[in-house]
Structures are given as structure tokens and as C-alpha cells.
Amino acid sequence: MTTKALTFAVGRRDAPAGSPRLRTVNGVAPPSIPMRALKGVVLLACCTVVVLPIVSVVSTSLADQRQITTAGGFVLWPDNPSLNAYRAIFAGGVVTRALTVSLGITVVGALLSLAVTAGLAYSLTRPRTFAHKPLLMMVLLTLLFSPGIIPSYLTVRQLGLLDSYWSLILPVLVNGFNVIVMRAFFMDLPQDLLDSARIDGAGEFQTLTRIVLPLSKAVLAVVGLFYAVAYWNSFFSALLYINDTAKWPLQLVLRTYVVDNAVLSADQLNLVGEAPPPQQSLQMAILVISLVPILLVYPLLQRHFAKGLLIGAVKG
Structure with a gap:
């Protein structure tokens, strides 16, 4: 038996008779107690x-x-x-409305971003795509340079998106890093499989939807989680573009009533003839509600997280 084989026979009963009981694995001793x-x-x-x-x-x-x-x-x-703080929050006031807005923006924004990112990443893996290299350079440049606050605000205003939910989605619809990660994952797929689909008469859209995406559940889960967390935690865009308080997302409400320590009145909580719970309890309840959705989603996607991120980051 070779020295390497003896090394892996540590503590095993089938180690050859007369051989010393090795206490190292690959030359590294295990940590002491x-x-x-x-x-x-x-x-x-x-x-x-x-x-x-x-x-x-x-x-x-x-x-x-x-x-x-x-x-x-x-x-x-x-x-x-006592659950009085949570009952007051879910009574239909400003926090309940903001929670609905945040859920809608997160779901719609993450799905749209995932669809656009997948289409762009797949097109960048096709060498014959129109303006393939310029598009790839534009995506890479977004990793180095980001637009300033004033140009972004002027663009949103000229497009007529102020006080619109689309102002929270369209300016951040595509993230360059996510495109690169997904592109690298797509390039790692077997090329023979894609060629066979083209021989069978499948177009690029059919190849993407029927072959590439079903094989890319790991990276889709990871990139979708990235987008969902970004949309859910975003408050600065709403602070810039949303003037109507009825359209505020939860994170902006959290900033206003927890960070800025503003007081939530009974009218804002839709409590008729009732005294509101303690402000500190209300603030902490809002904070808990803002944490729960991501804490519930992450365990469902955790098994795809390491695989999708590492495979997408190794090549490209």
C-alpha cells in the first residue's frame, strides 16, 4: 500500500497489519481539543x-x-x-398599504428583471448576435461607472415616470453583474445540446425557453434572489421619485417612522376610537415585517445559491 493510501486509512479497521496508526490527513494534523x-x-x-x-x-x-x-x-x-402592535399595523393603515406596494414592486420587478437579464445574457453568448461586442462592452462599463443622482432624476422626469411605480423598476431593471453571472452560466452549458436543437429546427427563442432556462434553475434562483432583495430593500429611489405618500413602499415608511422617529397616529393606523400601541413597539413591528419576507424566501433558494453563484463566476 502506498503512502497516500495509508494516509486515508486513518482510524480504519481495514488498515494493513503492522502499519502505524496515522494521525494526519494529507500531511495536516487535525486540530487539538x-x-x-x-x-x-x-x-x-x-x-x-x-x-x-x-x-x-x-x-x-x-x-x-x-x-x-x-x-x-x-x-x-x-x-x-402582546400582538397589539401587529394588529394595529395590519388594520389597514399606512403600513399595510406600504407593505402591499413593496410586495407588488418586488414581485413584478424581479420577474421583469429576470426575464430581461436572461434574454440579454443569452444573446451575449451568441457570437452572431447583432452588435455582440459593443453590447458586451456596454454591460461591462456599467460595472465601472454608475449614473449620478441628478442625471437619473432628470431622465426619470423627462420620461414622465415621477410618482409612478415604474420609476422604482425601470431605472434598475438590469444589473450588469447579474448579466455577467448568467452569461457565464449559459456559456458553460453543453454546446452540442444547443446545436442539436437548431438541427431539429428550434429557433433562438425556443432554444432559450425550452432548453437553456430549464437547465439553468440554479443561476435563475440566485439572480432572482439578488433582484428581489434589491427591490425589497430599496428606499432611495422612492425618496427621489415618489411624492405621493400613498405610494410609498415599506422601506420608505420604515425610514420615516423608525430612523427619523416620526410618530404613527391612530388615523394613520386606521384605528377608530382606539389608542395606538407604544411607538417603540410599532417601530420594531415594522422592522420585523420588513425582515420576514426575505427570511422566508432565502431558505427556499439556498440549495441553488452556492451552485448558481460559483458556476456563474468561475467562467466568463
Whole structure:
């Protein structure tokens, strides 16, 4: 048995008789028990730093005014948890309307961006596409240069998109990085498969929809998640282009009533004849609602995340 074979026989009962019990794998000794314990402590500390603020936000959203005042603003664990803040938010006021706007923009924007990105990326993989190289250079230039605030605002105003939901979608419809990632994934597909489809009489659109996209679920999931997170978290575009408060997305409401500490009145919450819950509870409840959709979507796409991103980034 060779030295390499003996190396992988660590701890195995089928190791040859008389051979020394090897304690290394590929020449690297396993970490000692104190080092493992230290790594566990460091990992536990990192998890605590990440989880503790989330627990504090959720607990504060469930606490009453007395406990919030006693705790100094943030509650680690509520004595008498209550859903009054969430009931007030979902009563049909400004937060409910903003949540509906954000969901609509995220779904419509992510689907449109995914469709346009897939079409552009596929066209850039075809050498005979009209203006193939200039289009590719334009996409690459967007990674180096971005338009300023004033030119973007003037363009949106000249197109008549001010106070329109399309002003939150069309200016950011295509992202150059996502195009490059998807193009690299498409180029990694077997060329023989695409050639056989053309021999059978399939056009470019049929090849894209029936062969390329079904084989690219991983990169579609990753790029779709990128677009969805970008649309969901965007507030600056709404701050620039949306003047009507009835069209505000959730992130702009979050900025106004949490970051700027504005007061949510009973009228804004659509509460008739009722006193609103504590403002701190309302603010933390809005923050929780803004986190939940992405936290629910990400686990569904996680298994595609590493594969789609790495395969798309290795080549291109």
C-alpha cells in the first residue's frame, strides 16, 4: 500500500497489519481539543452577536409601554407578550398599504428583471448576435461607472415616470453583474445540446425557453434572489421619485417612522376610537415585517445559491 493510501486509512479497521496508526490527513494534523473548543466559543459568540439584536427587536415589538420604559427602550424578553402592535399595523393603515406596494414592486420587478437579464445574457453568448461586442462592452462599463443622482432624476422626469411605480423598476431593471453571472452560466452549458436543437429546427427563442432556462434553475434562483432583495430593500429611489405618500413602499415608511422617529397616529393606523400601541413597539413591528419576507424566501433558494453563484463566476 502506498503512502497516500495509508494516509486515508486513518482510524480504519481495514488498515494493513503492522502499519502505524496515522494521525494526519494529507500531511495536516487535525486540530487539538483546545483549538476545537476555542473555535466553538468564537462561533457561539458570533451567532450571539447576530441573533441577540433580532431577539431584542421581536421582544420589543411584543412588549407593553411599562416594560419598554423600564428596559430603557429595548426589551430582551417580554413579561406579557402582546400582538397589539401587529394588529394595529395590519388594520389597514399606512403600513399595510406600504407593505402591499413593496410586495407588488418586488414581485413584478424581479420577474421583469429576470426575464430581461436572461434574454440579454443569452444573446451575449451568441457570437452572431447583432452588435455582440459593443453590447458586451456596454454591460461591462456599467460595472465601472454608475449614473449620478441628478442625471437619473432628470431622465426619470423627462420620461414622465415621477410618482409612478415604474420609476422604482425601470431605472434598475438590469444589473450588469447579474448579466455577467448568467452569461457565464449559459456559456458553460453543453454546446452540442444547443446545436442539436437548431438541427431539429428550434429557433433562438425556443432554444432559450425550452432548453437553456430549464437547465439553468440554479443561476435563475440566485439572480432572482439578488433582484428581489434589491427591490425589497430599496428606499432611495422612492425618496427621489415618489411624492405621493400613498405610494410609498415599506422601506420608505420604515425610514420615516423608525430612523427619523416620526410618530404613527391612530388615523394613520386606521384605528377608530382606539389608542395606538407604544411607538417603540410599532417601530420594531415594522422592522420585523420588513425582515420576514426575505427570511422566508432565502431558505427556499439556498440549495441553488452556492451552485448558481460559483458556476456563474468561475467562467466568463
